[in-house]
Amino acid sequence: xxxxxxxxxxNYSNWYNELVSKxxxxxxxxxxxxxxxxxxxYAVWEKMQRALDEMFKAxxxxxxxxxxxxxxxxxxREAAHVEGFAKECAVVTHYRLKNDEKTGDIVVDxxxxxxxxxxxxxTSETIIWNTYKGWxxxxxxxxxxxxxxxxxxxxxxxxxxxxxxxxFLWQEGHTAHATKAEAVEEAxxxxxxxxxxxxxxxxxxxxxxxxxxxxxxxxxxETYCIEALMQDGKALQAGTSHFLxxxxxxxxxxxxxxxxxxxxxxxxxxxxxxTRLMGALIMTHSDDNGLVLPPxxxxxxxxxxxxxxxxxxxxxxxxxxxPLIDDLRKRGISVKFDDDDNxxxxxxxxxxxxxxxxxxxxxxxxxxxxxTVEIARRDTLEKDMISFDDAPDTVEALLEEIQRNLxxxxxxxxxxxxxxxxxxxxxxxxxxxxxGFLSAHWDGTEETEEAVKKETKATIRCIPLNGxxxxxxxxxxxxxxxxxxxxxxxx
Amino acid sequence: xxxxxxxxxxNYSNWYNELVSKxxxxxxxxxxxxxxxxxxxYAVWEKMQRALDEMFKAxxxxxxxxxxxxxxxxxxREAAHVEGFAKECAVVTHYRLKNDEKTGDIVVDxxxxxxxxxxxxxTSETIIWNTYKGWxxxxxxxxxxxxxxxxxxxxxxxxxxxxxxxxFLWQEGHTAHATKAEAVEEAxxxxxxxxxxxxxxxxxxxxxxxxxxxxxxxxxxETYCIEALMQDGKALQAGTSHFLxxxxxxxxxxxxxxxxxxxxxxxxxxxxxxTRLMGALIMTHSDDNGLVLPPxxxxxxxxxxxxxxxxxxxxxxxxxxxPLIDDLRKRGISVKFDDDDNxxxxxxxxxxxxxxxxxxxxxxxxxxxxxTVEIARRDTLEKDMISFDDAPDTVEALLEEIQRNLxxxxxxxxxxxxxxxxxxxxxxxxxxxxxGFLSAHWDGTEETEEAVKKETKATIRCIPLNGxxxxxxxxxxxxxxxxxxxxxxxx
Numbered sequence: 001x002x003x004x005x006x007x008x009x010x011n012y013s014n015w016y017n018e019l020v021s022k023x024x025x026x027x028x029x030x031x032x033x034x035x036x037x038x039x040x041x042y043a044v045w046e047k048m049q050r051a052l053d054e055m056f057k058a059x060x061x062x063x064x065x066x067x068x069x070x071x072x073x074x075x076x077r078e079a080a081h082v083e084g085f086a087k088e089c090a091v092v093t094h095y096r097l098k099n100d101e102k103t104g105d106i107v108v109d110x111x112x113x114x115x116x117x118x119x120x121x122x123t124s125e126t127i128i129w130n131t132y133k134g135w136x137x138x139x140x141x142x143x144x145x146x147x148x149x150x151x152x153x154x155x156x157x158x159x160x161x162x163x164x165x166x167x168f169l170w171q172e173g174h175t176a177h178a179t180k181a182e183a184v185e186e187a188x189x190x191x192x193x194x195x196x197x198x199x200x201x202x203x204x205x206x207x208x209x210x211x212x213x214x215x216x217x218x219x220x221x222e223t224y225c226i227e228a229l230m231q232d233g234k235a236l237q238a239g240t241s242h243f244l245x246x247x248x249x250x251x252x253x254x255x256x257x258x259x260x261x262x263x264x265x266x267x268x269x270x271x272x273x274x275t276r277l278m279g280a281l282i283m284t285h286s287d288d289n290g291l292v293l294p295p296x297x298x299x300x301x302x303x304x305x306x307x308x309x310x311x312x313x314x315x316x317x318x319x320x321x322x323p324l325i326d327d328l329r330k331r332g333i334s335v336k337f338d339d340d341d342n343x344x345x346x347x348x349x350x351x352x353x354x355x356x357x358x359x360x361x362x363x364x365x366x367x368x369x370x371x372t373v374e375i376a377r378r379d380t381l382e383k384d385m386i387s388f389d390d391a392p393d394t395v396e397a398l399l400e401e402i403q404r405n406l407x408x409x410x411x412x413x414x415x416x417x418x419x420x421x422x423x424x425x426x427x428x429x430x431x432x433x434x435x436g437f438l439s440a441h442w443d444g445t446e447e448t449e450e451a452v453k454k455e456t457k458a459t460i461r462c463i464p465l466n467g468x469x470x471x472x473x474x475x476x477x478x479x480x481x482x483x484x485x486x487x488x489x490x491x
Numbered sequence: 492x493x494x495x496x497x498x499x500x501x502n503y504s505n506w507y508n509e510l511v512s513k514x515x516x517x518x519x520x521x522x523x524x525x526x527x528x529x530x531x532x533y534a535v536w537e538k539m540q541r542a543l544d545e546m547f548k549a550x551x552x553x554x555x556x557x558x559x560x561x562x563x564x565x566x567x568r569e570a571a572h573v574e575g576f577a578k579e580c581a582v583v584t585h586y587r588l589k590n591d592e593k594t595g596d597i598v599v600d601x602x603x604x605x606x607x608x609x610x611x612x613x614t615s616e617t618i619i620w621n622t623y624k625g626w627x628x629x630x631x632x633x634x635x636x637x638x639x640x641x642x643x644x645x646x647x648x649x650x651x652x653x654x655x656x657x658x659f660l661w662q663e664g665h666t667a668h669a670t671k672a673e674a675v676e677e678a679x680x681x682x683x684x685x686x687x688x689x690x691x692x693x694x695x696x697x698x699x700x701x702x703x704x705x706x707x708x709x710x711x712x713e714t715y716c717i718e719a720l721m722q723d724g725k726a727l728q729a730g731t732s733h734f735l736x737x738x739x740x741x742x743x744x745x746x747x748x749x750x751x752x753x754x755x756x757x758x759x760x761x762x763x764x765x766t767r768l769m770g771a772l773i774m775t776h777s778d779d780n781g782l783v784l785p786p787x788x789x790x791x792x793x794x795x796x797x798x799x800x801x802x803x804x805x806x807x808x809x810x811x812x813x814p815l816i817d818d819l820r821k822r823g824i825s826v827k828f829d830d831d832d833n834x835x836x837x838x839x840x841x842x843x844x845x846x847x848x849x850x851x852x853x854x855x856x857x858x859x860x861x862x863t864v865e866i867a868r869r870d871t872l873e874k875d876m877i878s879f880d881d882a883p884d885t886v887e888a889l890l891e892e893i894q895r896n897l898x899x900x901x902x903x904x905x906x907x908x909x910x911x912x913x914x915x916x917x918x919x920x921x922x923x924x925x926x927g928f929l930s931a932h933w934d935g936t937e938e939t940e941e942a943v944k945k946e947t948k949a950t951i952r953c954i955p956l957n958g959x960x961x962x963x964x965x966x967x968x969x970x971x972x973x974x975x976x977x978x979x980x981x982x
Contacts, residue, residue, distance in 0.1 A: 106566060153559065
């Protein structure tokens with residue numbers, strides 16, 4: 001299989017698909033819409049999980065696990081929720097197979113039909129709030145700050161690896177509070193956690209904002225989101241945090257006795273990020289040579305490749321390198337020493353480039369003579385010859401530099417691709433010619449939002465939290481507007 | 492809710508159910524057979540996962556993720572496998588719901604019927620080997636050493652929390668090898684990993700052995716297992732590792748070109764442990780006061796409870812204790828300082844006892860005067876008054892001592908409850924009166940195994956790997972036998 005990718009500027013979509021495949025991140029399974037996450041892709045996801053999980057725990061959350069299946073009737077209890085989630089889903093109707101008496105084939109046993117169908121969870125608010133009912137009696141039982149790492153299923157006809165798959169992996173936080181203020185604070189706090197994670201781990205700059213009513217989570221009073229801009233000028237929603245009000249408490253009859261002895265409905269939030277972040281990571285940093293990973297999320301941070309002709313040279317190089325590798329590992333850096341004799345150095349270089357290893361060290365016989373090593377950085381593809389003795393400090397500093405550089409580069413790109421537009425003509429022209437985020441006035445109505453979407457495919461990505469109050473006129477309708485919102489075409 | 496448990500010797504089964512509930516480990520959901528794993532239970536499971544995951548990685552394995560759904564036809568490809576797994580399962584037949592035109596209710600959309608039903612994975616050999624077909628061409632692609640952490644579903648009518656639930660969490664390793672010897676070595680290596688984990692983390696002594704042909708995993712050539720003995724004299728299978736031969740390679744046509752350029756079928760293993768281990772953990776160590784946890788798996792290892800009348804005393808105690816808590820945490824010990832003013836010390840003591848916190852420290856005003864602390868250990872319920880300054884060293888040593896003590900106690904129990912029996916009368920009598928493991932001669936036939944099970948409910952738990960060759964006569968049939976096997980009633 002050729003390791004060359006279609007260049008991004010030729011066909012961004014093909015580039016993405018080829019990269020996901022050739023960097024061994026994931027592949028389509030034979031089960032429609034379900035992906036296989038391969039070891040290299042899963043190792044990156046595990047690093048994301050670990051970092052997020054620590055952040056959740058540091059903010060007082062605990063993990064738990066709730067059932068995969070949700071009775072069909074649960075969805076009907078929250079009116080908005082059922083419209084959003086109960087339609088395209090996997091429905092379990094039977095619990096047994098049997099051998100067909102005539103053909104001997106395995107068939108569904110019609111005698112084992114469920115009384116009520118079970119839905120494979122598309123999200124778990126309903127089953128969790130049905131459970132919380134039993135956990136909450138008094139204000140003393142609140143808050144409940146629980147997160148779940150799980151698989152979910154939303155039936156999709158057109159799928160793309162990581163970005164849109166029928167089954168995906170995610171985490172979903174579900175919290176219960178005694179007051180509205182506390183629940184809003186929680187939803188906002190988790191938005192900050194997501195933004196912190198996106199910027200400091202994924203090296204993806206994000207805009208924090210709220211969704212327009214039409215784009216809210218089904219059942220939410222307010223949806224907070226972080227929005228990122230991909231290299232092709234399309235936006236990607238990288239995480240959401242919802243203030244759910246008392247909607248689910250009402251639907252599942254979850255009340256508590258407050259300090260004054262009065263019964264009240266419980267306040268709720270939910271928040272989640274998914275394997276979709278893998279897509280965001282790929283599309284923010286990677287290049288025509290393959291994956292580019294921020295060092296903090298790279299399963300292998302440094303690949304060390306010996307260059308030799310005879311096997312005796314390999315021994316000599318290995319002896320020289322082992323103390324260096326040991327030093328790096330003691331610094332908490334993950335190092336792979338690749339002395340596989342079945343592969344040539346050129347093949348290895350291409351492989352680590354494709355897989356996004358941030359730093360590559362190469363050492364050959366001449367380096368032994370000169371006490372040098374060659375260091376290559378994946379983000380800029382620059383190479384440098386440095387003294388062997390400086391290598392540990394240099395590599396450690398370089399990993400930090402790459403992490404910073406990826407973020408700066410992405411931020412610069414986003415800033416250059418966020419444009420204020422002030423007329424409908426300008427809106428359409430800039431969207432068509434440049435893409436990116438369009439900062440424009442909006443009259444606040446769903447009709448305008450819908451019309452813009454229909455004419456241009458652009459949607460309101462968010463109403464930025466740090467937006468300035470600014471009187472103006474809606475870019476589409478001309479009606480009065482109190483501030484700008486961000487439009488973009490989106491994944 | 493009363494915190495008192497039914498004593499074990501009164502009703503072991505009730506004791507177990509009450510403990511799981513009162514120690515906040517898990518509960519039944521409204522979805523038949525599916526459990527909710529509560530935060531305290533999940534925290535223990537996470538510690539298990541972390542330890543196992545590190546052991547898997549240290550032995551060269553990587554994690555990956557495969558689809559939740561398996562096409563029905565995959566199961567038919569491996570004859571033994573389909574009999575074992577495709578029968579009691581959750582069957583997805585439709586992918587959409589809709590509003591009924593007349594009633595407005597949500598109903599299954601009959602237009603959205605799947606061409607081929609999907610089975611919610613009961614185990615993933617079939618989908619994984621169908622995937623491996625695309626990953627393996629040459630001997631260079633081997634071995635594949637992959638593990639998956641996932642939920643699986645096996646429809647169960649009679650369920651018990653952790654021990655038998657329709658949905659449960661587990662890990663399943665699936666490896667592919669170029670030679671039979673390598674695959675057998677892998678299956679045996681993972682059995683050692685499981686035994687190591689059981690003994691050094693769970694503090695559960697286990698017998699390593701192989702299963703009789705009738706008890707093998709459906710599709711395996713050899714099933715290795717670790718068997719543990721619970722406090723009520725019943726055995727529990729705590730982990731299995733299977734040598735699958737070339738059965739799945741044949742079924743999914745997975746071949747490779749060996750070093751000599753010849754095409755061969757690939758050799759396979761699979762191995763797994765599940766949330767069932769939570770049940771084993773509970774039933775091995777816990778007592779009539781609640782959960783007893785080995786310190787290595789306790790989410791909170793030390794609970795610190797201040798005892799005070801006035802809130803000023805609390806401040807004084809807190810100031811005294813903070814350096815101690817800090818010292819313990821620096822030693823990697825997880826400490827909870829419980830200064831919740833809403834609860835009395837007695838309530839807290841009972842709570843931590845029920846939840847299995849290994850060490851409790853209590854400090855009151857008199858301790859401040861005397862520079863002492865009271866230390867209570869959960870395993871023996873002993874209390875000791877020690878000097879404040881000795882506390883960090885004492886607590887650290889005590890945690891290790893508790894870990895060792897739990898293992899020794901469980902080992903002693905198992906040794907006392909493993910008995911050689913030499914006649915059918917003795918077999919039945921000892922089984923009835925004492926339970927435990929019966930070491931007895933077996934003629935090697937499935938008929939005898941079946942007959943013993945029918946008459947006594949005892950099954951062959953394993954043929955111990957370290958068993959001595961010993962000529963004898965089958966305890967049931969009187970026919971010749973070449974060695975003893977272990978019988979027991981089992982969970």
